[in-house]
Structures are given as C-alpha cells and as structure tokens.
Amino acid sequence: xxxxxxxxxxxxxxxxxxxxxxxxxxxxxxxxxxxxxxxxxxxxxxxxxxxxxxxxxxxxxxxxxxxxxxxxxxxxxxxxxxxxxxxxxxxxxxxxxxxxxxxxxxxxxxxxxxxxxxxxxxxxxxxxxxxxxxxxxxxxxxxxxxxxxxxxxxxxxxxxxxxxxxxxxxxxxxxxxxxxxxxxxxxxxxxxxxxxxxxxxxxxxxxxxxxxxxxxxxxxxxxxxxxxxxxxxxxxxxxxxxxxxxxxxxxxxxxxxxxxxxxxxxxxxxxxxxxxxxxxxxxxxxxxxxxxxxxxxxxxxxxxxxxxxxxxxxxxxxxxxxxxxxxxxxxxxxxxxxxxxxxxxxxxxxxxxxxxxxxxxxxxxxxxxxxxxxxxxxxxxxxxxxxxxxxxxxxxxxxxxxxxxxxxxxxxxxxxxxxxxxxxxxxxxxxxxxxxxxxxxxxxxxxxxxxxxxxxxxxxxxxxxxxxxxxxxxxxxxxxxxxxxxxxxxxxxxxxxxxxxxxxxxxxxxxxxxxxxxxxxxxxxxxxx
Numbered sequence: 001x002x003x004x005x006x007x008x009x010x011x012x013x014x015x016x017x018x019x020x021x022x023x024x025x026x027x028x029x030x031x032x033x034x035x036x037x038x039x040x041x042x043x044x045x046x047x048x049x050x051x052x053x054x055x056x057x058x059x060x061x062x063x064x065x066x067x068x069x070x071x072x073x074x075x076x077x078x079x080x081x082x083x084x085x086x087x088x089x090x091x092x093x094x095x096x097x098x099x100x101x102x103x104x105x106x107x108x109x110x111x112x113x114x115x116x117x118x119x120x121x122x123x124x125x126x127x128x129x130x131x132x133x134x135x136x137x138x139x140x141x142x143x144x145x146x147x148x149x150x151x152x153x154x155x156x157x158x159x160x161x162x163x164x165x166x167x168x169x170x171x172x173x174x175x176x177x178x179x180x181x182x183x184x185x186x187x188x189x190x191x192x193x194x195x196x197x198x199x200x201x202x203x204x205x206x207x208x209x210x211x212x213x214x215x216x217x218x219x220x221x222x223x224x225x226x227x228x229x230x231x232x233x234x235x236x237x238x239x240x241x242x243x244x245x246x247x248x249x250x251x252x253x254x255x256x257x258x259x260x261x262x263x264x265x266x267x268x269x270x271x272x273x274x275x276x277x278x279x280x281x282x283x284x285x286x287x288x289x290x291x292x293x294x295x296x297x298x299x300x301x302x303x304x305x306x307x308x309x310x311x312x313x314x315x316x317x318x319x320x321x322x323x324x325x326x327x328x329x330x331x332x333x334x335x336x337x338x339x340x341x342x343x344x345x346x347x348x349x350x351x352x353x354x355x356x357x358x359x360x361x362x363x364x365x366x367x368x369x370x371x372x373x374x375x376x377x378x379x380x381x382x383x384x385x386x387x388x389x390x391x392x393x394x395x396x397x398x399x400x401x402x403x404x405x406x407x408x409x410x411x412x413x414x415x416x417x418x419x420x421x422x423x424x425x426x427x428x429x430x431x432x433x434x435x436x437x438x439x440x441x442x443x444x445x446x447x448x449x450x451x452x453x454x455x456x457x458x459x460x461x462x463x464x465x466x467x468x469x470x471x472x473x474x475x476x477x478x479x480x481x482x483x484x485x486x487x488x489x490x491x492x493x494x495x496x497x498x499x500x501x502x503x504x505x506x507x508x509x510x511x512x513x514x515x516x517x518x519x520x521x522x523x524x525x526x527x528x529x
Contacts, residue, residue, distance in 0.1 A: 010048075010091040011037065013070040017077045017084050025056040025079070025126045027090070028071035034060045037092055042129065044096075047072070048089045049080045055093060055127040075126075098122040099132055105139040113152040120156035123253045130260065137260050137268065145270035147312070151319045153270070157251040157278035162228045164201065164250075164283050166235065172200045172372055173280050176291035177272070177309065178210060179298030180331035181339045181444050182462075185291070186214045186242065187348035188365035188390070191398035193372055194239040195389045200372075201235040201283050203245035208262050211447035211459060212341045215244035220345045220418060220456045222408035231283075238401045251278035267299070277316055287323045287375050291368060293331025297440030303328070325375060327368055333438040333466050336361040340452040340459015342418050343480065349415040352396040360465075366390060421450070421457035421480035423487040427494055429474045430526045433504040435466050442499035446479070450490035455482040458490075462500070476500055476524075491527070498524055 013033075027047060029039065039045065043058045047070075054076055065071045070090060072082060082088060098119040105111060111119070119136065122128050128136070145153065174189055186204060193200045204214035204224070215224045225247035226234070234241045246255050254275045261267055280288050290313050293299075294306045310326035317324030336358040338347040351362055369389075370382025379385045389395050403411035410417075443460065451458030461478040464470050479494060481487035502524040 010089045012087050013068060013090055015077070015082045015084060015086045015088050016065065016069050016071045017082060018071055018073055020073045022073050022075055024129060025054045025076045026059055026073050027056040027076065028059040028061055028065050029090075030065050030067045030069065031060050031062050032067055034058060037090075039092060044093050044127070045090050046093045047076065047080065048091075049082055049086060052080050054079050055096070055125065057129055096122045096127045098128060098136075102132060102136045102139060105143065106135060108143050110146060111149055111152070116149065116152040117156045117159070120153065120160055120253045123256055124160040126256075133256070134260050134264070137257060137264070137266070137271070140268040140271055141266050144268070147315060147319070150270045150273050150312075150316060153274040154278045154281065154316070154320060157253045157274060158281045161252045161278075161282060162249040163281075164228055164232050166199065166201070166232065166284055168236075169199065169284070170286040170376070171284050172198050172376065173283065173285040173288045174200065174202060174291070174368065174372065175276050175280070175288065176293065177276075177299055178205075178213075178293070179300060179440075180293035180295070180329075180335055181211055181440050181447070182334035182336045182344060182347075182361075183291075183293065183331075184214070184217055184338070184344040184348045185335065185361060185365040185368060187218060187345070187399070188351055188361070188395065189369045189372070190240055190242055191352065191395040191402065192365070192369040192386050192389050194398040195394035196373055196376070196378060196385070198239065198372070198376055198378075199235060200240040201231055202240060202242050203231070203248070203250060203279055203283065204242055205245055207453040208258060209265070209444070210453075211339045211444045212344060212453035214242065215246075216341045216453035216456075217344045217348070218242050218406075219244075220342045221349075221413065222403045222406040222411075224406065226406065234402075234405045238398065238405060240398070240402070241406065242402060243406075245279055250282040251275070254278060273312055273316055277313070277320060277322070280322060281320055285322055287372070288317065288325075289368060289372050289375065290324060290326045292326055292328045293335075294328050295330060295332030295440075298331040300331070323375065325371060327371060329364060329368075331440075333440065334443065334462055335364060337461050337463065337465075338459065339443055339447045339462070340450070340480065341456045342420050343459040343461060346415045346418045346420070349399070349418070352390070352399050353415055354391070354393070354396075355415075362390075419457060421455070421459070421482045421487075423481045423484060425479050425487075425491060425527060426475050427477040427479070427527050429464075429470045429472055429476050429502055430524055431502060431504065432471050433469075433502040435464050435468045435470060435500060436503035437501040438462065438466055439497070439499045439501075442497040446490050446493045446497060446499060449486060449493050450479060450481040451483055451486045455486070457482045458486065460490075464500075470502060495527070500524060
C-alpha cells in the first residue's frame with residue numbers, strides 16, 4: 001500500500017475490522033506508526049472516510065496489527081461505514097473541551113448551559129473514555145446539580161438525539177422511578193389510557209439492577225425494539241405503544257451514562273430527573289404521571305425523599321413545559337405475586353383478561369390510570385372510570401392491538417399460554433405464623449440468580465405476602481429457571497437469603513441457665529412440605 005500524508009498530519013491506513021463491540025471508539029495502531037505520529041496509549045485520533053469521521057482512543061500493539069494498518073472495532077466501523085481493506089485517514093487530535101469541564105464539576109463548579117451541551121455532545125459522539133465519563137457521573141453523584149443544571153442537562157440530552165412530533169395532541173406519558181419488584185402496571189395502565197381515547201407513546205426501560213423492566217416483560221410476547229418512525233406510526237394508528245427506549249435514539253446520552261452507573265451501583269439524583277424527563281420531552285409529552293414506589297428496599301425508602309422527588313419533578317416539568325403529577329405508592333413489598341419477565345407478563349395479561357387478582361396490581365394500575373384520566377379532564381372519578389374500562393374488556397382490546405402492531409407471533413394468546421421456566425420448585429413455610437416482612441432486594445437477587453431478565457422464563461412467585469396468616473407446609477415461593485445451573489444457584493439462595501420472614505405471636509424465648517437445646521434448627525423456609 002502506498003502511504004501518504006495529507007496536510008502534513010493526516011496519514012492513510014488500511015482498515016482491519018474486528019467484530020468486537022465496545023461502548024467506546026477504539027483503534028489499534030502498530031507501535032511504530034504510533035511513534036511516528038507522536039501518539040501515546042489512550043491519546044485520541046480523528047478517523048475519517050469519505051466525509052464521515054469519529055474521534056477514537058488509541059491502543060498500541062507490536063504484533064496484533066501490521067504497520068500501516070489500523071484495527072477498528074465494530075461500533076467504529078459501523079459509524080464510518082468501513083469494511084476490511086478500506087483506506088481511512090487518521091490524524092492526532094487533542095482532548096475534547098469536556099474533559100476540562102468535567103474536572104471543574106469535580107471541583108464543585110456549577111456548569112453553564114453551554115458547558116452542559118459540550119459535555120453531553122462529547123458523550124453522544126463517544127469522544128470521552130470510560131474513565132472520563134465515570135468521572136462525570138461521580139462528580140454529579142458527589143456534588144449534585146441545581147435545578148438549572150438539571151434543566152440544561154435534560155435539554156442537551158434531547159437536542160443530541162431524535163425527537164418525535166405527533167402533530168396532534170395532547171400527548172400523555174407515564175413513568176415509574178422503579179425499585180419495587182413485580183411492578184408490571186405499565187402493561188395495564190397504557191391500554192386503559194388508550195381505550196379512553198388518549199395518546200400515550202410509552203417508551204420503557206430494561207432492567208438495570210431489578211429483576212426485569214417493562215421492556216423485558218413485554219418482550220416475552222412481542223417486539224419492543226421499534227424505530228422512531230414505527231413508534232410514531234403505531235401511535236397514530238392505535239393511540240399508543242409500549243417500546244424499549246434504548247432501541248431508539250431518544251436522549252442517547254442517557255443510555256451511555258447508565259452503562260457507567262450500573263457497575264458502580266449509583267444513580268445520581270439530578271441525573272435520574274434528567275434521564276426521565278429527557279425521554280418524555282423527546283416524545284413531545286404534554287402531561288406525565290410519575291409513580292414513586294416508597295418503602296424499605298426501594299430507591300425511595302421514606303416519605304421525605306418521595307416528596308422531594310415529587311417536588312423536583314413537578315418543578316422540572318414546569319421548566320420544560322410538561323405538566324407533571326406524582327403518585328407516591330406503597331413499595332414495601334412486591335406489586336402482585338410474580339417477579340420475572342414471563343411471570344409478570346402472565347399476571348398482567350390475566351388481569352386484562354378479567355382476573356380480579358392480585359388485588360395490589362389491579363388497584364395500583366387503576367388508581368394510576370385514573371389520575372391520568374383526571375389530568376386529561378375526562379372525569380373527576382378517575383379510578384372508577386379506569387376500573388370500568390378494565391372490566392369492560394376495552395383495555396384488553398387495545399393491548400391486543402399493541403401486540404399485533406408490534407409483531408407478536410400470536411396477538412390473541414391467553415395468559416396461561418405464556419411459558420415459564422422449565423425448572424421449578426416450591427418452598428414451604430416451616431412453621432405456623434404470620435408473614436412479618438418481605439425483603440425486596442433479596443427477592444430480586446434470587447430472581448436474577450435464576451436468570452432474569454435475560455432468561456425470560458426465570459423468576460419467582462410470592463404466594464403469601466405481608467400480614468398473611470400461614471400454616472406449616474403452606475407454599476411460600478415458587479422458583480422458575482430456564483437453566484439448570486442457574487436454577488440450582490437460585491435454590492441455594494432462597495434457603496440462604498430467607499427473603500420472607502414468618503413470625504408467630506411469640507417472637508423470642510430467652511432461656512435461663514442450663515437450658516438444654518433439643519432442636520437448633522432455624523429458618524422460615526424448607527423445600528419439602
């Protein structure tokens with residue numbers, strides 16, 4: 001290959017595309033080429049081909065890449081439309097301006113609107129390394145953001161992604177901050193709203209640390225990965241959708257930031273507000289209802305924090321031109337009985353089919369839907385109207401239209417047709433008493449160990465919840481898994497974690513001296529009746 005310089009600093013390289021996905025744009029150069037260009041490991045270069053360009057982070061190798069060649073990973077190759085053997089132009093480039101801005105945020109500086117746009121644009125264009133992006137997330141986690149910064153972040157996230165203009169309105173939306181397992185209510189709320197004649201293009205998330213998100217649940221029975229054009233088209237035809245937000249470029253910076261937050265186990269307060277509202281602004285929402293599950297083991301453990309969320313979401317909505325109302329809901333134990341994608345899909349569809357249980361799912365869904373109906377001015381008895389729509393079968397009709405237009409193999413399937421994991425086991429109460437406490441986090445840990453959300457049939461059913469009287473031998477949990485190894489691990493965790501506590505009227509006995517212990521066994525579960 002004849003190699004040449006352009007403008008004294010741009011060199012031509014032969015592309016070697018590797019089918020390896022990465023969240024960052026990486027290129028690998030031979031050591032000699034890197035030295036000739038004055039590049040060190042983790043320096044940045046501009047890679048160009050026929051008018052398209054990316055900013056990539058440099059890696060060096062003596063043996064993995066030949067001189068005058070460059071290894072480009074899948075994501076970068078797709079952005080450049082590069083194939084093996086294509087020529088690309090590479091030139092050194094400095095660190096983006098956002099690195100200095102992030103450093104200022106780490107020092108506690110309040111960012112301007114322009115600075116926030118620069119940071120978000122560099123995130124979307126993948127000009128930042130994971131280390132730099134992590135620094136940004138941690139800076140927000142430690143130093144926080146004021147409401148103006150949160151507004152600026154929200155608008156920057158919207159501006160750097162796609163938006164949907166439905167040309168008709170008003171547009172309604174619904175979101176839950178999450179944290180309460182089994183919260184499959186979106187699958188019921190959305191078709192109720194659609195059946196009332198309102199427009200609700202709902203984009204939903206996948207699980208980050210929970211057992212499953214709404215997108216994971218619905219994906220067991222239909223496609224949730226829709227383009228913006230499909231979301232718009234389906235909504236205009238039937239009044240709404242339930243789509244995976246990560247499948248479209250609505251506020252794409254949010255998904256990149258989440259990838260950093262997840263392994264750190266943090267969710268900066270201001271980032272959460274911006275994340276939610278950016279997606280709503282991008283679909284043109286005029287009204288939004290926010291569900292704030294509150295209770296032990298949730299993201300919002302007490303009323304003080306719940307009210308802070310409500311106040312700040314309402315204020316941010318006013319700044320963005322979105323009317324926001326909030327519902328603080330009980331999240332101290334699972335919503336319904338099922339936890340896991342297919343199990344929750346079954347439970348939600350059964351309620352749409354007419355089941356009156358689990359009552360917690362029915363009541364929460366109709367109360368939330370009722371608030372939206374009242375926000376729309378359709379009634380001042382929203383929960384009653386929502387219940388009438390649910391009982392009439394009109395919500396089920398709308399749900400089946402969602403399935404049909406989102407590519408379900410069988411839009412008319414019944415709830416009992418949804419398959420659960422092939423491996424299952426029941427766990428029983430080891431004594432008489434009352435269900436005193438349910439640990440949400442431990443239930444989620446068990447469901448994830450069983451394979452949720454990736455394995456759609458994995459999860460568990462909680463048969464008896466807080467306050468219920470149980471007798472020895474009563475079924476407490478049923479565990480499901482698609483994979484034998486994961487099944488065995490989840491079984492071990494059920495007995496080890498003890499996610500449900502059973503108490504009798506006698507809480508403790510304090511023995512005197514010289515007490516003979518006849519049976520030292522403990523625990524509220526056993527896996528034989």
